[in-house]
Amino acid sequence: MEAGNTRSWLFHPVTESNLQLFALISLWISSKMHDSHPLSVRCLKSLANNIIKDQHFATRDFLEAEVLFMQVLNFEIGTTNIAFLNLEELWMQIKRVAIVGDLINFEACMEIMDLLYEKEETSFLHKSPSSLAASILVASYLITVPKQKWEFPLLPWVCDFI
Template sequence: MEVEEDAVAAAAASAWPGSSRRRHLLQFLLHASKRLDLRPIVKYSALEFFAGRFLPELPRKLGFCGARSGRAVRSWLLEPLRDSNLELFALVAVWIASKIHDLRPLSVKSLKALGDRIIADQHFTCRDFANAELVFMEVVEHNIGSSSIAFVYLEDLLIHFREISKLGDLLDLDVCMEILDILYETEDTSLLFNSPCSLAASTLVAAYAISVPKQTWEFPILPWGLLHHMMRRKS
């Protein structure tokens, strides 16, 4: 009986915060990334931190939908959990990613200024950003390693592809990133979010189908992508 309850709780937690709300939050983060003119690695790291780690952990940390956690997180930023607060955490994900990848990270003042413009019905202070960062890190249990980012795998796949086939020169990284943005924004392939390797391989195959003329489709892109994906997961 307890196993069944845990399974129901896990299923309910995985469905949180709902597709429309989650889509809004990811669109918000992508919009913020564009406004801040982030480098790709910063943007996609922020997306992974927020969508792949923070949002899935929140139900377990707060006990939503009966989900269990050995360690609760309490903060006024989570009680109640308004959309404006979640948007603040999205900007915090950007801030953390910038600290990891930028020689001159974004300042909290620049993030606050942007938040004042794009977060509706709320103006957060610089101290609120600092507090939100602490809460964010506690929720994800300081899991902010950036080795398993879809963009990192995508760059690696594209480099390898160009090394073994001239058709790789027809693939533009910008096209790959546009596809990756659409996948994040629409969540049409949300099942792939838990596997950055799969997300990167799917993106490369889609870019290949779009960019390479059909008459030159000689390279076995699907088997190669699958093989490369399997090798990366084993390493």
């Protein structure tokens, strides 16, 4: 396998410990995208020291493996889908806990998300897809639910999920 034009010691030869390292790297990247407090390199290294017995990896190895992992994927790990999934989950939850949830128009949520992407106003998305989802849900609530039906304390409820 090649990442760009460079050959990496992490691929040649492919060992079980290198595959375990890449499994941890994928968890790390996922943690960065999904968790409000992602795993630290220090925590990841400690986990690796307990799991990977055949080889010891230095901090720089984790950083190199992350870059290599992203290069192999052509940096095509998008957070759009994550924000959508968070939005869908929030919408389903509010429908379960409040009657007003049935009044929120999910299509309006999708239109708001599309507008944000078209205008490239999603720089904060990379920091927190859950914040983007919550913001879109609140905006859709304000736009689509008639004012006389605004009885559910949406902002405090949404803040519990961020």
